[in-house]
Amino acid sequence: xxxxxxxxxxxxxxxxxxxxxxxxxxxxxxxxxxxxxxxxxxxxxxxxxxxxxxxxxxxxxxxxxxxxxxxxxxxxxxxxxxxxxxxxxxxxxxxxxxxxxxxxxxxxxxxxxxx
Amino acid sequence: xxxxxxxxxxxxxxxxxxxxxxxxxxxxxxxxxxxxxxxxxxxxxxxxxxxxxxxxxxxxxxxxxxxxxxxxxxxxxxxxxxxxxxxxxxxxxxxxxxxxxxxxxxxxxxxxxxxxxxxxxxxxxxxxxxxxxxxxxxxxxxxxxxxxxxxxxxxxxxxxxxxxxxxxxxxxxxxxxxxxxxxxxxxxxxxxxxxxxxxxxxxxxxxxxxxxxxxxxxxxxxxxxxxxxxxxxxxxxxxxxxxxxxxxxxxxxxxxxxxxxxxxxxxxxxxxxxxxxxxxxxxxxxxxxxxxxxxxxxxxxxxxxxxxxxxxxxxxxxxxxxxxxxxxxxxxxxxxxxxxxxxxxxxxxxxxxxxxxxxxxxxxxxxxxxxxxxxxxxxxxxxxxxxxxxxxxxxxxxxxxxxxxxxxxxxxxxxxxxxxxxxxxxxxxxxxxxxxxxxxxxxxxxxxxxxxxxx
Numbered sequence: 001x002x003x004x005x006x007x008x009x010x011x012x013x014x015x016x017x018x019x020x021x022x023x024x025x026x027x028x029x030x031x032x033x034x035x036x037x038x039x040x041x042x043x044x045x046x047x048x049x050x051x052x053x054x055x056x057x058x059x060x061x062x063x064x065x066x067x068x069x070x071x072x073x074x075x076x077x078x079x080x081x082x083x084x085x086x087x088x089x090x091x092x093x094x095x096x097x098x099x100x101x102x103x104x105x106x107x108x109x110x111x112x113x114x115x
Numbered sequence: 116x117x118x119x120x121x122x123x124x125x126x127x128x129x130x131x132x133x134x135x136x137x138x139x140x141x142x143x144x145x146x147x148x149x150x151x152x153x154x155x156x157x158x159x160x161x162x163x164x165x166x167x168x169x170x171x172x173x174x175x176x177x178x179x180x181x182x183x184x185x186x187x188x189x190x191x192x193x194x195x196x197x198x199x200x201x202x203x204x205x206x207x208x209x210x211x212x213x214x215x216x217x218x219x220x221x222x223x224x225x226x227x228x229x230x231x232x233x234x235x236x237x238x239x240x241x242x243x244x245x246x247x248x249x250x251x252x253x254x255x256x257x258x259x260x261x262x263x264x265x266x267x268x269x270x271x272x273x274x275x276x277x278x279x280x281x282x283x284x285x286x287x288x289x290x291x292x293x294x295x296x297x298x299x300x301x302x303x304x305x306x307x308x309x310x311x312x313x314x315x316x317x318x319x320x321x322x323x324x325x326x327x328x329x330x331x332x333x334x335x336x337x338x339x340x341x342x343x344x345x346x347x348x349x350x351x352x353x354x355x356x357x358x359x360x361x362x363x364x365x366x367x368x369x370x371x372x373x374x375x376x377x378x379x380x381x382x383x384x385x386x387x388x389x390x391x392x393x394x395x396x397x398x399x400x401x402x403x404x405x406x407x408x409x410x411x412x413x414x415x416x417x418x419x420x421x422x423x424x425x426x427x428x429x430x431x432x433x434x435x436x437x438x439x440x441x442x443x444x445x446x447x448x449x450x451x452x453x454x455x456x457x458x459x460x461x462x463x464x465x466x467x468x469x470x471x472x473x474x475x476x477x478x479x480x481x482x483x484x485x486x487x488x489x490x491x492x493x494x495x496x497x498x499x500x501x502x503x504x505x506x507x508x509x510x511x512x513x514x515x516x517x518x519x520x521x522x523x524x525x526x527x528x529x530x531x532x533x534x535x536x537x538x539x540x541x542x543x544x545x546x547x548x549x550x551x552x553x554x555x556x557x558x559x560x561x562x563x564x565x566x567x568x569x570x
Binding site: 026027028032045046047048050051054055057058060063064065066073074075076 | 142144145146148149150152153156174175176177178180181184185187188189478480545548549
């Protein structure tokens with residue numbers, strides 16, 4: 001099922017940070033992994049990814065380094081910094097609060113009978 | 116249009132939207148690499164090269180909007196506050212030298228010419244692309260070494276220091292550039308693991324020996340502390356790719372041995388012990404070697420919060436002239452003449468500059484940017500700390516210079532160049548790319564097979 005772009009926009013950063021929490025990756029690898037892990041639900045455009053990555057790097061949440069592959073190709077890998085890990089934790093918490101609030105509304109609102 | 120030309124055209128369109136031209140290279144490389152990966156994936160799914168390229172470009176998205184987004188991120192970061200602090204320090208130096216110089220030594224033009232030259236040097240270094248330093252490590256190291264050896268052979272000893280008499284350049288100021296040269300050496304050797312650390316140790320020795328052979332010991336201390344910090348930081352950051360604890364042992368054991376050897380040398384040398392004791396308690400030889408320290412301490416004890424201090428009782432009505440007041444004791448002289456408020460004001464500017472500088476060093480994204488800017492900050496901070504301690508009447512290490520303020524053309528120009536380089540790094544460091552270890556490279560692009568044996 002394709003997802004509305006506006007829904008994706010708010011969560012792309014957290015998804016990228018989460019991917020990098022597992023291991024260092026290069027841009028193309030992130031898009032592929034994201035699509036694979038979400039059964040092609042999240043089909044991130046590369047044009048969306050790079051401005052986000054460069055912004056994260058500028059803010060010190062990720063750092064990049066170049067690595068030469070066995071075929072001689074040089075790739076730019078991104079690595080989650082400790083500041084990035086903290087940011088991910090905060091964003092994750094924010095997401096839990098947000099999604100649980102949305103779910104409550106979608107499920108008919110807070111049941112005051114249980115309070 | 117050939118398929119690879121389409122990729123080139125796409126990345127060019129992206130870059131056309133980014134106003135900061137220096138950022139184009141890193142963006143182009145990343146976009147093109149991504150497109151090639153995506154194209155190769157489509158080819159492996161059975162598409163021909165042309166279709167695969169077009170699909171990869173389509174997947175990437177609109178080049179103009181990507182470029183606009185990247186343009187918002189990639190901007191030079193001029194550090195106006197630090198530039199203002201630098202100008203403030205230069206102005207303080209110029210005015211201070213004018214007001215305290217009763218001999219008229221620096222009066223002509225307020226020493227303006229020296230400061231104009233220094234500010235020009237600062238601007239040139241600020242606007243220069245610092246990344247060239249990483250490409251000429253060997254040249255930087257050996258040219259500096261040759262200059263030091265020439266200094267030793269041709270220099271003339273005057274007033275306890277060695278001078279290049281024809282140029283009126285004090286040899287001791289050359290020690291100010293050694294931390295930077297050493298940071299370049301560490302940068303170049305960082306891929307070599309334990310061997311790299313050993314080579315960094317070997318690289319330290321020639322400079323250390325030369326600095327030990329000439330006065331003053333401040334140059335040696337400044338270089339040694341800086342070199343150790345630079346090397347340890349590189350190990351802790353994992354840039355040598357080795358076990359950090361073992362790496363630190365590799366760096367610390369020779370350092371501890373050197374310190375022990377120095378302590379033994381001092382203990383076995385009664386003159387040195389005597390000098391140290393006088394530096395701590397100058398009143399034990401008030402009319403001899405402790406004279407200047409006693410004078411400074413007496414004057415500071417009689418300094419006011421604001422305005423000229425009172426005359427210490429032992430001097431009657433005339434305060435003796437402080438020796439080397441505008442080079443070695445400008446801070447103490449200013450404090451006595453204008454009050455502790457001047458000392459406090461100058462200290463605040465130096466501390467603010469230092470905090471800002473170290474903050475930006477910590478924010479550097481490249482190894483070269485971090486190492487070079489750290490080396491400059493260490494040089495700057497150690498000069499200031501040693502100078503302040505000396506100006507409080509504790510001559511454990513002789514003062515070298517108070518950056519931009521104490522009188523001296525060579526140190527003024529060297530410090531201007533160093534700070535200019537550092538601010539250039541802060542301005543453009545975000546787009547600098549460290550060199551990677553590579554000696555053999557094969558690539559296939561646009562129907563051409565390229566084998567690069569050396570890059």
